[in-house]
Amino acid sequence: xxxxxxxxxxxxxxxxxxxxxxxTFAGVYVGAIPGLSVTMAVSILISFTFSxxxxxAISLMIGIYMGGVYGGSRTAILLNIPGAPSAIATALDGYxxxxxxEAGTAIGVTTVMSFLGGFVGxxxxxxxxxxxxxxxxxxxxxxxxxxxxxxxxxxxxxxTGSLVKGIFAGALGIAIGAVGRDPLTFTERFTxxxxxxxxxxxxxxxxxxxxxxxxxLTQLHHVNKDAVRQKIDRIVPSFAxxxxxxxxxxxxxxxxxxxxxxxxxxxxIAALMAYDHAKRVTKNPDRPFGTGxxxxxxxxxxxxxxxxxxxxxxxxxxxxxGDAVTAIMIGALFIHGLNPGPMLMIDQPDMFWxxxxxxxxxxxxxLLFGLTGIKxxxxxxEMPRSVLIPLIFLLSIVGAYxxxxxxxxxxxxxxxxxxxxxMRHYGxxxxxxxxxxxxxRLLDDNWRRAIISEREDLGRFFEGILTSPLSLVxxxxxxxxxxxxxxxxxxxxxxxxxxxxSI
Amino acid sequence: MPPWTGNAAFPxxxxxxxxxxxxxxxxxxxxxxxxxxxxxxxxxxAPGGYGDCRRPGELAFGLFLLIASCGLFWxxxxxxxxxxxxxxxxxxxxxxxxxxxxxxxxxxxxxxxxLTPNETLRRDILPLTVVLFTxxxxxxGVLLKPLGFLPTSALFLVVAIKVLARRGWGWTIxxxxxxxxxxWLIFRIVFSVLMPSGIVPEAEFIQxxxxxxxxxxxx
Numbered sequence: 001x002x003x004x005x006x007x008x009x010x011x012x013x014x015x016x017x018x019x020x021x022x023x024t025f026a027g028v029y030v031g032a033i034p035g036l037s038v039t040m041a042v043s044i045l046i047s048f049t050f051s052x053x054x055x056x057a058i059s060l061m062i063g064i065y066m067g068g069v070y071g072g073s074r075t076a077i078l079l080n081i082p083g084a085p086s087a088i089a090t091a092l093d094g095y096x097x098x099x100x101x102e103a104g105t106a107i108g109v110t111t112v113m114s115f116l117g118g119f120v121g122x123x124x125x126x127x128x129x130x131x132x133x134x135x136x137x138x139x140x141x142x143x144x145x146x147x148x149x150x151x152x153x154x155x156x157x158x159x160t161g162s163l164v165k166g167i168f169a170g171a172l173g174i175a176i177g178a179v180g181r182d183p184l185t186f187t188e189r190f191t192x193x194x195x196x197x198x199x200x201x202x203x204x205x206x207x208x209x210x211x212x213x214x215x216x217l218t219q220l221h222h223v224n225k226d227a228v229r230q231k232i233d234r235i236v237p238s239f240a241x242x243x244x245x246x247x248x249x250x251x252x253x254x255x256x257x258x259x260x261x262x263x264x265x266x267x268x269i270a271a272l273m274a275y276d277h278a279k280r281v282t283k284n285p286d287r288p289f290g291t292g293x294x295x296x297x298x299x300x301x302x303x304x305x306x307x308x309x310x311x312x313x314x315x316x317x318x319x320x321x322g323d324a325v326t327a328i329m330i331g332a333l334f335i336h337g338l339n340p341g342p343m344l345m346i347d348q349p350d351m352f353w354x355x356x357x358x359x360x361x362x363x364x365x366x367l368l369f370g371l372t373g374i375k376x377x378x379x380x381x382e383m384p385r386s387v388l389i390p391l392i393f394l395l396s397i398v399g400a401y402x403x404x405x406x407x408x409x410x411x412x413x414x415x416x417x418x419x420x421x422x423m424r425h426y427g428x429x430x431x432x433x434x435x436x437x438x439x440x441r442l443l444d445d446n447w448r449r450a451i452i453s454e455r456e457d458l459g460r461f462f463e464g465i466l467t468s469p470l471s472l473v474x475x476x477x478x479x480x481x482x483x484x485x486x487x488x489x490x491x492x493x494x495x496x497x498x499x500x501x502s503i
Numbered sequence: 504m505p506p507w508t509g510n511a512a513f514p515x516x517x518x519x520x521x522x523x524x525x526x527x528x529x530x531x532x533x534x535x536x537x538x539x540x541x542x543x544x545x546x547x548x549a550p551g552g553y554g555d556c557r558r559p560g561e562l563a564f565g566l567f568l569l570i571a572s573c574g575l576f577w578x579x580x581x582x583x584x585x586x587x588x589x590x591x592x593x594x595x596x597x598x599x600x601x602x603x604x605x606x607x608x609x610x611x612x613x614x615x616x617x618l619t620p621n622e623t624l625r626r627d628i629l630p631l632t633v634v635l636f637t638x639x640x641x642x643x644g645v646l647l648k649p650l651g652f653l654p655t656s657a658l659f660l661v662v663a664i665k666v667l668a669r670r671g672w673g674w675t676i677x678x679x680x681x682x683x684x685x686x687w688l689i690f691r692i693v694f695s696v697l698m699p700s701g702i703v704p705e706a707e708f709i710q711x712x713x714x715x716x717x718x719x720x721x722x
Binding site: 047048049052162165168171172175178185187188189190192213217220221223384385386387390391393395397398401402410414417418422425426440443444447448451452458 | 578588663
């Protein structure tokens, strides 16, 4: 019964309800405006909502997250520029549809399908998370350590760009997270004897720099590019259309939840997998894939919104984020004194059920804002970049300053902004850096706990891994990711495939 | 020869093998078909850089990362040396070793690639506006404390919007001050963020507003 009441918290407080709505509304537009990203918005918002209570702050951010994952599809359809990584696959068939003048239909179907997928994801989250957290209590420190490594590696290898650069970015993040005095022994690490580095680098400054300033600097290249105008007509899709694609959407939703629930993989991978699945199971599409097939739109959009619910599972139960956005959400929970992990589910189940409620609400608002206000939408998207970019800079500075009222944080943010700008240009992914910073502490603590409990003996440590099924599975997964990137893998694959062909 | 330097075409190949198994092979091809605005990482979805050639300055950046990684490794070694596996220096050393190795691989790979034929550092990587904005942001940071949030931001917005939009002074000043007022109202009142007030007596303003709106009802 209390569970039910906690779940209803959002619905019974008009203020929270309004914040979720506002967040979702803002999220849809942030996702849709090229140059603004969800990661940017959430990382800047963390510092602004710093002084709020937990519930309102989380409500706002969940709204933005949910709205943003959906909003990214808009630019993918209209401009062929995915507004968020999770919308890459949407562009493949969405943009051809828009070119045929069916942008309205594409947006309508996308909205309804995102809504369906979102609900599947939230449903699984509500059902599965309590069990996972019970199970997670049996995790050993070494399992947490392996999970953290796996998460960083997966983000590095699955985001576009080379794995080597991804691993570098992840390791850099862990190193940034280690700066300052070590919490266990109080030894100085990477401080170079500077007084101001002893407290460490504020991870919010790193986030805002990497996702706010560097993005805005990159946008300076395109100031004079005009927004593309598209005539958008009717967008509410007919019931028959929805019913026709319902079976497919349920399949791709489950793909989305499962992929989302794996630590380190989020909506982008889920969407691509789902697209691939749709391509395989659809025997006779009305149009070939890649030229505006409705299936190619339904699959990625259900999957990426289902992945939102999925991504909250490892985040809430293990404290391990799924992707850059969930990493930032974890940062937000940290800031408000909450420590995501199995103990959070036991000590404060109300928090979990509140988040589930907020997600449900955000999903409904998404449907509402997605199907209405299309006139306003075209106006906002056409906002000139020459005004937008300076405002992003201003907000980034205010955001970095506001958390600790320190100018030092502003300089850190600017430094990481410029650094991130170069990383973007030379193909280094930024997601692993943030994941590394967030997971640095968890990795360090659990490694030391694990190795101390094995009396500093590496042999015993590996024996422990080999004898525990869970650790073994995680360990093999880590090894596999490495092997899959070396020529050994291709060689082995060529041999196996070659043999099959000869038979 | 180490396995990863097997052949020069490997990076492009690696991109296709990212998702070993279902569908992985196609991501590389998909990415090529989507307009990613000049390959410069405009959206999170499409990080810049090319698989098969090197952009101007890419090698220098790689070398910088390699040298910085070596420096960090030396520093990490200084934390506790090889004292114990559970020492505070263990994870820093492990991560910096990874950084040194990966940045070395990146440098070796990058050095083998041909330079992109039609890109220059000045135009494609570091155009004047980017340098100018970096300088503007540093100046903003310096002025924020002594001058206060409102005057510094007003200056910054006017200069920035003037440079980017190239429209008349009247329009520029109106837009900058208007949006600044909006931002200030939202953050000061909704989010209650405290920014350095500097030379502008903000607190007094707000007090005047409060008195005005409460209409003197609450004394």
